[in-house]
Amino acid sequence: MDVAVSIRNAVKRYGATTALAGVSLDIADNAFFTLLGPSGCGKTTLLRMIAGFEAASGGEILLFGQNIADLEPNLRPVNTVFQNYALFPHMSVIDNVAFGLKMKGVDPATRRARAGQMLELVHLSPLADRLPSQLSGGQQQRVALARALAPEPKVLLLDEPLSALDLKLRQAMRVELKQLQEDTGITFLFVTHDQDEALTMSDRIAVMSQGLVQQVGSAREIYEAPVNRFVAEFIGETNLIDVQVTRVSGGMADLVLPSGQTLSCSSAATATGRHALSIRPERVTVDPHGELTATVERVVYMGSDLKLLTRLEGGKEFTVRVQNAARTSVPESGARIGLKLEEGAARLLAD
Amino acid sequence: MAGPLRDTAGSAANYAGLVRPLLLPTWLIIGVLLLLPVLLMVVYSFLTKEFRGGVEWTFTLAAYDQFFVTRGLFGDEPASIEWTYINIFWRSIWQAALATLLCLLIGFPTAWFIATRPVQSRGIWLFLITIPYWVNLLIRTVSLRFILRDNGPLNDALIATGLINTPLPILNSDVAVQIGLFYSYLPFMVLPIYAAVERYDFALSEAAADLYASRWQTLLHVVLPTVKPGIVAGAILVFIPALGAFLAPDLLGGAKAFMIGSLIDEQFRGSQGNWPFGAAISVILMTLVLIALLIQARAASRRAP
Numbered sequence: 001m002d003v004a005v006s007i008r009n010a011v012k013r014y015g016a017t018t019a020l021a022g023v024s025l026d027i028a029d030n031a032f033f034t035l036l037g038p039s040g041c042g043k044t045t046l047l048r049m050i051a052g053f054e055a056a057s058g059g060e061i062l063l064f065g066q067n068i069a070d071l072e073p074n075l076r077p078v079n080t081v082f083q084n085y086a087l088f089p090h091m092s093v094i095d096n097v098a099f100g101l102k103m104k105g106v107d108p109a110t111r112r113a114r115a116g117q118m119l120e121l122v123h124l125s126p127l128a129d130r131l132p133s134q135l136s137g138g139q140q141q142r143v144a145l146a147r148a149l150a151p152e153p154k155v156l157l158l159d160e161p162l163s164a165l166d167l168k169l170r171q172a173m174r175v176e177l178k179q180l181q182e183d184t185g186i187t188f189l190f191v192t193h194d195q196d197e198a199l200t201m202s203d204r205i206a207v208m209s210q211g212l213v214q215q216v217g218s219a220r221e222i223y224e225a226p227v228n229r230f231v232a233e234f235i236g237e238t239n240l241i242d243v244q245v246t247r248v249s250g251g252m253a254d255l256v257l258p259s260g261q262t263l264s265c266s267s268a269a270t271a272t273g274r275h276a277l278s279i280r281p282e283r284v285t286v287d288p289h290g291e292l293t294a295t296v297e298r299v300v301y302m303g304s305d306l307k308l309l310t311r312l313e314g315g316k317e318f319t320v321r322v323q324n325a326a327r328t329s330v331p332e333s334g335a336r337i338g339l340k341l342e343e344g345a346a347r348l349l350a351d
Numbered sequence: 352m353a354g355p356l357r358d359t360a361g362s363a364a365n366y367a368g369l370v371r372p373l374l375l376p377t378w379l380i381i382g383v384l385l386l387l388p389v390l391l392m393v394v395y396s397f398l399t400k401e402f403r404g405g406v407e408w409t410f411t412l413a414a415y416d417q418f419f420v421t422r423g424l425f426g427d428e429p430a431s432i433e434w435t436y437i438n439i440f441w442r443s444i445w446q447a448a449l450a451t452l453l454c455l456l457i458g459f460p461t462a463w464f465i466a467t468r469p470v471q472s473r474g475i476w477l478f479l480i481t482i483p484y485w486v487n488l489l490i491r492t493v494s495l496r497f498i499l500r501d502n503g504p505l506n507d508a509l510i511a512t513g514l515i516n517t518p519l520p521i522l523n524s525d526v527a528v529q530i531g532l533f534y535s536y537l538p539f540m541v542l543p544i545y546a547a548v549e550r551y552d553f554a555l556s557e558a559a560a561d562l563y564a565s566r567w568q569t570l571l572h573v574v575l576p577t578v579k580p581g582i583v584a585g586a587i588l589v590f591i592p593a594l595g596a597f598l599a600p601d602l603l604g605g606a607k608a609f610m611i612g613s614l615i616d617e618q619f620r621g622s623q624g625n626w627p628f629g630a631a632i633s634v635i636l637m638t639l640v641l642i643a644l645l646i647q648a649r650a651a652s653r654r655a656p
Binding site: 051052053072073074075078079080082084086088089099103104147148151 | 577
C-alpha cells in the first residue's frame, strides 16, 4: 500500500503559541483519513500546511515521497474543499468547477466536458449556469466538492466542509462523501471536530489534541481501544475508574478494582501502578452477579435507550446504557444493583 | 377612544399625507441646484451672443454651428467640419483616460495596501490619504507649478542625482497636466477601491491558489472581477472630473495643452467671451459623459443576474 501523505515531526509555532507540537502521520493512498479533535487542536493548521497556506516551522511533509514543503500552494497537486466553500462569486457554477483545469492549461472543450462530468457526479448538472449566490448551502457545498475534484488531485483536503449544513443534509452528505471517495479512488483527508462524522466515514482517524496526535486507528480501534483519557472521553461517552495495576504483559493487564475484585483486560498502559480504566456505558449489563455494585440515582429515558446514572461503592459516578427493549426490567432510582462487564468491555488507559 | 388597530391605520394615513411635504426639501435641492442650472445651460446654448458677455434672447443654432462647422477664416468658403474643438475634446478625453489609468495603477495597490493593514491602523492610512485635500485645489495646483518649473525642486533633485544635466521642460506640457490631474483625483480612485477590497474574502485567493492559479492569474481571474464595482466607481469618479478639469490644464499646461475646461472658461471671461458657445460646449460634454455612463450601466446590468 502506497503512502499518499507522510508527515514527519511537523511543527508550527505562531509567536509564543504552538499550534503543532511535532506531528508524524502516514496517510495511505486511496483512503478516507480523518483528523479529529476539538477546536484549537491543530488539525486545521496541519491541513493548511499540506495545502501550502501555512509554512511549517519544522518537520517535513511528503506527498508520494516528494517533499512539498517549499512548493507554493498552486504547485501542489492537492485541492481543498474550504469550510465556507470560497466559491468565486462572479463565475457560474460550471466556470467555478472548470477553474482548476483552466489554470492548468486544459483546453476549453476538455475542461467543459470534465466539469460537466463533475457536476453530474454531485447531481448539479441542471444548475451549471447559475451563480453561487443563487444556490442553497447544500448545493454550494457540492459545487465546492466538484471544483476540488475536477483537476483530479492526488489528495483531496476537506476543511470541516459539512459544518455549515443542517443536520439532515449533513447526515446525507456523510454517506455521499464516503461513496465519492470510493468511486474516485482519491485520498480524502478530512478535518472535523464532529466525532459522528469521523466515525461514520473514515477508514482511519487521527485524534488530535493540543497540537499532538493522541491516537491513530480505525473507528473501531479508537472507540473500543482508546489509548488515553483524552481519546476515551472525546470519542463517545465513557466511565473512567481509577484502578491499581498489578501486572502488565503483552497488551494485557491485571488490575484491582476499587471494590477489591480483580480483573484482566486489554491495556494501553505499559507499567504497573495507578491508571484509569475506561468502560463504555453500553458494554455493561445489570446483573446481580456483576463485578461492580452501584446505587441507581436517576433513570433517563432516551427513546431507543435508557441511561442509568448510578454511583459506585466508593462514590464514583457510573453511567450505564441499556436498550429500551420490551424484556428490559428497569431498576428504579435508589435501587442497589450489580453491574456486569461484558467480555472486553474494560480498557486500561496509559494515563 | 379608538381601538389600537384604528389608531395604527390612522397614523399610517397621516404618514402617507406627510410624505410629500417631507420630500419637498429634496425636490427643492434637485430642482434648484441640479435641474434648473442644466436647463439654463441648455437654453443659453441656443441663444445669440452679446458683445462684452451676456446673451440676447434670440433663438439660434450659431453656437453649435461654431463648434462643428467652419466656413474658412473669412466665412466665405463652403461649409466643412471644424476640427479645432473636436480635437480639443479628443485630447481632453485622452488626457482624462490616461489620468484614470494612472490613478488605477497607483490607486489599486495603495487601496490594497491600506485594506490589508490591521483594522486599527486602516483609519490612520485613510486619514493620511485625505490630508492634502484639506488644502484648496487652486493652491495645490499653483504649488505644483513651483515644484515642476525648470529651477524647481524636482529638476534640482534630478540634476543633483546626475540623471540629467539640463532641467526637463516639464511645466507647460501635457506631462505637467497629467501630473496635475493624477494628483488631483487620486483619492477618488483609492477610496472606492479600498471599500471594495475591504469586503474582499481572502479565502477566494487561497481557493484560486489551491486550484493552480499563479499570483497574476489570481489577480486577473479572481481579485479584479470581484472588486470590479469599486474600480468602476473609482474610474468614473476620476474620469468625469478630469475630463472637465480646468485648473490643472490652465495652470500647468499653458497654451499648448488646452483642454475642454479651459475652453469653456475662456467663453465666460471678459469681453472676448461667448456665453452661448460656452453653454453649447458644456451641453456637448455633458451629453458625452451621459452616453458613457449609460453604456457602463447597460454593461453592468447585463452581467448581473
